[in-house]
Amino acid sequence: MLKKAVKLENWFFTSINLTKKEGLLDEIKEKFSIDSLQLDLKPFITPGTLQSNMVKYLEINPYYEENMRELDSYENMALILFSEFNLDKVDEKLQIVFDYIDTISEIYVNGALIGKSANAFIQQTIKIPPTHVLTGKNLITVFLFPAMAYINKEVDLPEIRDRVFVRKPAFNYGWDFAPRVILTGIGESYIESRKALTLEDIFIVTESINSQKAIINVEWKTKSSYADNFSFQLVIEDEKNDEVHNHQFSQFLEIGEHIHRQNIDIRNPQLWWPNGYGKQALYRIEVKEKSSGTTIHSLFGIRKTELLLKEDNENRFIFKINGVKIWAKGGNWVPTDALTNFSSKAKYRKLLMYAKNANFNMMRVWGGGVVEKKIFYELCDELGILIWHDFQFACSMYPEDDVYLKNVEREISGILTRLRNHPSIAIWCGNNENEWIDFQHYTENCREERKFGEKLHQLKRDLCQKLDPSRPYWRSSPWSPTSETSFSYDPNSRDEGNCHDWFVWHGVGQSDLQPPEFEHYAANHARFISEFGIQSFPVKSTIDEIFSKSIQESPNKVWEFHNLNLSKIRVNMKKFGEPQNIEEWILYTQAAQAFGMKFAIETWRSRKFETAGALFWQYNEPWPTICWSIIDYYNNLKIAYYFIKRAFQPVIAIYEKETNSIIIVNDFTKTIECKLVLRKYSKYSFSELLSMKEYDVKIDSNGKITIIDDITILLKEDCLWIQLFYENNSFDSIILACDPSEMKFPDPEI
Ligand code: BMA
Numbered sequence: 128m129l130k131k132a133v134k135l136e137n138w139f140f141t142s143i144n145l146t147k148k149e150g151l152l153d154e155i156k157e158k159f160s161i162d163s164l165q166l167d168l169k170p171f172i173t174p175g176t177l178q179s180n181m182v183k184y185l186e187i188n189p190y191y192e193e194n195m196r197e198l199d200s201y202e203n204m205a206l207i208l209f210s211e212f213n214l215d216k217v218d219e220k221l222q223i224v225f226d227y228i229d230t231i232s233e234i235y236v237n238g239a240l241i242g243k244s245a246n247a248f249i250q251q252t253i254k255i256p257p258t259h260v261l262t263g264k265n266l267i268t269v270f271l272f273p274a275m276a277y278i279n280k281e282v283d284l285p286e287i288r289d290r291v292f293v294r295k296p297a298f299n300y301g302w303d304f305a306p307r308v309i310l311t312g313i314g315e316s317y318i319e320s321r322k323a324l325t326l327e328d329i330f331i332v333t334e335s336i337n338s339q340k341a342i343i344n345v346e347w348k349t350k351s352s353y354a355d356n357f358s359f360q361l362v363i364e365d366e367k368n369d370e371v372h373n374h375q376f377s378q379f380l381e382i383g384e385h386i387h388r389q390n391i392d393i394r395n396p397q398l399w400w401p402n403g404y405g406k407q408a409l410y411r412i413e414v415k416e417k418s419s420g421t422t423i424h425s426l427f428g429i430r431k432t433e434l435l436l437k438e439d440n441e442n443r444f445i446f447k448i449n450g451v452k453i454w455a456k457g458g459n460w461v462p463t464d465a466l467t468n469f470s471s472k473a474k475y476r477k478l479l480m481y482a483k484n485a486n487f488n489m490m491r492v493w494g495g496g497v498v499e500k501k502i503f504y505e506l507c508d509e510l511g512i513l514i515w516h517d518f519q520f521a522c523s524m525y526p527e528d529d530v531y532l533k534n535v536e537r538e539i540s541g542i543l544t545r546l547r548n549h550p551s552i553a554i555w556c557g558n559n560e561n562e563w564i565d566f567q568h569y570t571e572n573c574r575e576e577r578k579f580g581e582k583l584h585q586l587k588r589d590l591c592q593k594l595d596p597s598r599p600y601w602r603s604s605p606w607s608p609t610s611e612t613s614f615s616y617d618p619n620s621r622d623e624g625n626c627h628d629w630f631v632w633h634g635v636g637q638s639d640l641q642p643p644e645f646e647h648y649a650a651n652h653a654r655f656i657s658e659f660g661i662q663s664f665p666v667k668s669t670i671d672e673i674f675s676k677s678i679q680e681s682p683n684k685v686w687e688f689h690n691l692n693l694s695k696i697r698v699n700m701k702k703f704g705e706p707q708n709i710e711e712w713i714l715y716t717q718a719a720q721a722f723g724m725k726f727a728i729e730t731w732r733s734r735k736f737e738t739a740g741a742l743f744w745q746y747n748e749p750w751p752t753i754c755w756s757i758i759d760y761y762n763n764l765k766i767a768y769y770f771i772k773r774a775f776q777p778v779i780a781i782y783e784k785e786t787n788s789i790i791i792v793n794d795f796t797k798t799i800e801c802k803l804v805l806r807k808y809s810k811y812s813f814s815e816l817l818s819m820k821e822y823d824v825k826i827d828s829n830g831k832i833t834i835i836d837d838i839t840i841l842l843k844e845d846c847l848w849i850q851l852f853y854e855n856n857s858f859d860s861i862i863l864a865c866d867p868s869e870m871k872f873p874d875p876e877i
Contacts, residue, residue, distance in 0.1 A: 128218050132319035135210045139168035143207045156238030159266045161209050171208055176312030177201050179466040190750050191673055192685050195306045202309040206271040212318050216262055220321040221255040226314025230295040231277060235268040247295040248498050248519055248538045271311045286568055288523040294534055297495040297521045298462060304690050304754035305465055323352045326414055326423035328544045332597045333429050341396035341429045346388045347414055354381045358417045363410055398449050399428025399550040401488040402511030403777055409508060428550025434599040442623040444654035445739040446553055452829060454794055455740030456775040457489035459658060462496040465749040472502045477762050478747055479506045485768060486775035489513040491657055491742045494559030495521030498542055507551035514551050518587060520558035527582040539587055543594040556601045557587045562618040563605055575614040604657050626653035632661055632695060642698050645723035649730045659727055660744035660755035662696050663720035664713040666763045673751045679709040691753040699723055702866040721770040728774040733781040733790040735831050780851040782862045789834040793826040800825050801853040805838050808846045811871040
């Protein structure tokens, strides 16, 4: 028996013509070692993909100009991978584990088939029958088949995308912020021995909380291949490693699976709060079976999550954590790299620290990407960033036959049991925009008859109910509950549920699809806006990294290959000027994005809690590109980062044009006293002060106040400088009544 898991590090690969597969397998059955196979093999770095490995052999920067096209042909390539492991003696209970396999594969040991995979979102654990292994060297072979071969052209579903037939990240098929690069690859892999007794799937739920104690429910599974009297010890420690609970008990268990459940009181509980609302206290639980030494452990937080959909008979969409209403501030998270899907831990920390520092309390893991690496969830727990978690389905109809549903069932069950102890996860969401897209394309009758998405929805809802009833499940983003029964009701309604605002930018909802300027965000009175955004260029150093000097000169196909949408980006950019060079393209587009995001967020925050959240599209990006991100592939911040950081401050003063008023919002859970200073300037500049006023104001805990005064009546040539001082902090905002390009700044005479 292997004492500990053996990591498989030396993988080799080559492409394979599938007509030669059987012949090759016969050869493998005779020669159990890599060296004796006459193949032209190259090292394959894992975790990795064919494409990330080929980048090394081709010696290209795939992100430079149109180099990504050099990887196009690999989407149709079948691969064979090899690795070896040694055994001192034959083990009855061996298994091989892959973090993930992307995606369609067959796995062989010494030429004998031991398993297959068809889902990139599942950790694959495959038993190795003792009859197939030898003492000494053993050969693992993995065939990876191209996903493109599995497109089912016969499935009779309109609007169904090629990418939906294989369960793998959708964005790799090309998205409006990502290149097309359809990966094949494997994650980390190791060989281990199954234990005679295992403890699995620990799950901790906060049942109730008061100031003296919290009651938590702990559940775990034992799997035993022998019957015995087992003695368990359950220990809970707080962050200082002080024991807050320790008890032991014995139980006779028959062979097989057993579920254990216990309610435990935690005295003086330290709660887990989102960023800005308190500490992120984490506890550690360990369950040990003493005679075998088998253990299981997990971190968890004590906290309650609710989603409030009605209040005083009004539709609402408010997250409540530990009974406190949270105004959700954050962005949409997309995969960190197009070629491997997963980046370094340092990159995750950097991205999420930037988010925390910009006053985020929520991030949405978008459904067209990946289920993230462990580090992502650990950091969100540590930093207090709530996660809106989509399941990985986006912008299409999906098959709903039995085989597909079974595959999805395994996938979602795995995701739920793996991630449900993370206090940061606030909601599970079925998909991104599937129902909304269906609504846009089909008539009421057609939708009612076909009931597209219903089976997948019911499956996800039931699995969440069974495996993770501790947090809400939401059918889609966007979704309106009335759409459940009324097929004529827009799933992206602004009157209920959550909403994506692509009226600005994409012009969705406009009959001519002409997008309006960003001030139209104010017309959206939705309860919660989980997508809205404006594209911009990255910083100059990133542009220098990806475009030659001549490509930088003026708009061209390479800019578009890097996702620029020229006609749409002009809509808001023209408020700032017509760029004459790359520096101005960067400045005007970044400024337009920054002003637009500030305007939207402030407008929606001024309607506190009628609107209760703004998650802009999109926080990060998977390659260096011209898109909606506010932090680029090389971790450089755009201007919008700083504007959003300010617009997300806990206490801010917002100018509302319709009523000429100032609304001060307080997200602290305490009453706050502030000083508001308003200065009005004229003549399209800040050089001539017209008037100034100061106010001392008090705002209730988690509340807002409105101030109406003549000073906030602005003519077109007027500008307003708003300053707010509270505790040791301040907030600043500049309001221009004209377009920025109309400002007449005097010569600073430097
Ligand atoms: C949203 C997302 C993505 C897309 C973005 C910008 O709807 O769900 O599909 O990248 O729009 O177009």
